[in-house]
Amino acid sequence: xxxxxxxxxxxxxxxxxxxxxxxxxxxxxxxxxNTDAEAExxxxxxxxxHFLNEMISKIRTAGTVMESVSNEMNLGTDELTEVGRxxxxxxxxxxxxxxxxxxxxxFMSDRINKIRTRILNEDSVVGEAxxxxxxxxxxxxxxxxxxxxDLVGTLSFQDPAGxxxxxxxxxxxxxxxxxxxxxVTFGQRDLESSSNEHNKKDLLDELEYSSDGKVLDQDLVxxxxxxxxx
Amino acid sequence: xxxxxxxxxxxxDMSTMRRIIKNAxxxxxxxxxxxxxxGEVGLNKVKQGGIDLVISDWNMPNLDGLGMLKAxxxxxxxxxxxxxxxxxxxxxxxxxxxxxxxxxxxxxxxFTADSLKGKIEKIFQG
Numbered sequence: 001x002x003x004x005x006x007x008x009x010x011x012x013x014x015x016x017x018x019x020x021x022x023x024x025x026x027x028x029x030x031x032x033x034n035t036d037a038e039a040e041x042x043x044x045x046x047x048x049x050h051f052l053n054e055m056i057s058k059i060r061t062a063g064t065v066m067e068s069v070s071n072e073m074n075l076g077t078d079e080l081t082e083v084g085r086x087x088x089x090x091x092x093x094x095x096x097x098x099x100x101x102x103x104x105x106x107f108m109s110d111r112i113n114k115i116r117t118r119i120l121n122e123d124s125v126v127g128e129a130x131x132x133x134x135x136x137x138x139x140x141x142x143x144x145x146x147x148x149x150d151l152v153g154t155l156s157f158q159d160p161a162g163x164x165x166x167x168x169x170x171x172x173x174x175x176x177x178x179x180x181x182x183x184v185t186f187g188q189r190d191l192e193s194s195s196n197e198h199n200k201k202d203l204l205d206e207l208e209y210s211s212d213g214k215v216l217d218q219d220l221v222x223x224x225x226x227x228x229x230x
Numbered sequence: 231x232x233x234x235x236x237x238x239x240x241x242x243d244m245s246t247m248r249r250i251i252k253n254a255x256x257x258x259x260x261x262x263x264x265x266x267x268x269g270e271v272g273l274n275k276v277k278q279g280g281i282d283l284v285i286s287d288w289n290m291p292n293l294d295g296l297g298m299l300k301a302x303x304x305x306x307x308x309x310x311x312x313x314x315x316x317x318x319x320x321x322x323x324x325x326x327x328x329x330x331x332x333x334x335x336x337x338x339x340x341f342t343a344d345s346l347k348g349k350i351e352k353i354f355q356g
Contacts, residue, residue: 091246095253102257145257149343152253157340159247160318163289 059182066179073176080169084162091158098152105148109141232354234259236282241265241272241298242316243290247339251285251316254343258350269293273301276308283350288317288324296331303332312353316341 116134120127238260242248248265255263264281266272270293275281284302288295295315302308312334317324320338328336335349 088244088246092249095246095249099253102253146343149254149257152250152257153341153343153346155250155340156247156316158250159244159287159339160320162244163318 066182070176070179073172073179077169077172077176080165080172084165087158087161091155094155095152098148101148102145105141105145109138112137112141232350233282235262236260237262237264237280238283238285239264239266239272239275239281240285241267241269241290241295242287243268244287247287251346254341254346255285257343258347269295269298269301273298276302276311277305279307281311283353284311284313285316286313288315288319288328296328299328299331299333314349314353316346 112134116127116130119130238255240248240251240255240263242251245267248267252263252265264275266275268290269286272284272286273293276284284298286295286298293301295317299313299315302311302313309332313332314335314337315328315333316337316339317328318339319325319328325336334353337345337349
């Protein structure tokens, strides 16, 4: 009579009996060693089962949090899109105003030249006395024109900025789809009792395909959530 | 000094960007400006003839700027047409790719009117 590592009592007969049922690879080993190994293995399997059960329970609890995070990401994506839209709107408004400024600039420059010519023609003494003032005005207008040209060119920041925003929004969508997949896979609700399981698998596959670096279709996300009971 | 009356084609999918470039060019004195919303439309306009300079974005639907540039270079009627890339792609790899594809010059957004003026002048200086 001996005790295994688990403290279970085994008789010689028990060992012999169980040996007959073992696969060939186990036969020929020392029976007391087999008992120890079996007990150890059983213990490990039980521990693993507990661990998995605990993990699944935790993941299911986390599912609610992940669902909430996923929804927030969706809001974040919407906000980024809105930032892009508003930036474009503001750029158009600045362009409207800059076009008006340029138009006024052309008009003023033209008027200044006319006044200068008229004064010079009517009274050369006064005309010459005001020559410096006219030059200063012309200089200021040229400076303004140059500043306006730079301002208009700088507005092209909108394209790279928009591209960056779209990239971040796309990354958020990918992340969101991955989280959704986790929520659906680990925290699935009523999946076993569902009659359209095949359809759900298709949706998951579609979700996986869509998350492959592409912008995720919001309708698809909503369909998956709806089909999985969220 | 390039001819201020030359026909310039602006190719960009964003209407705001086309407007910005048009504004900058107008302020530089260029008056004959045409627009196209992607590479495909741009290429068709080039094939119709009469274009002296193409200013193109890179990222566009249907046919992107690089694709359009390659198509322009492959066509014997337009292989010498100056093409200036004005894009948000700022990496060395992209610049080299565009130059290898036959871009006459390259400007990274955001640009200044001075840099646009300088690049156009340099292209037409030969």
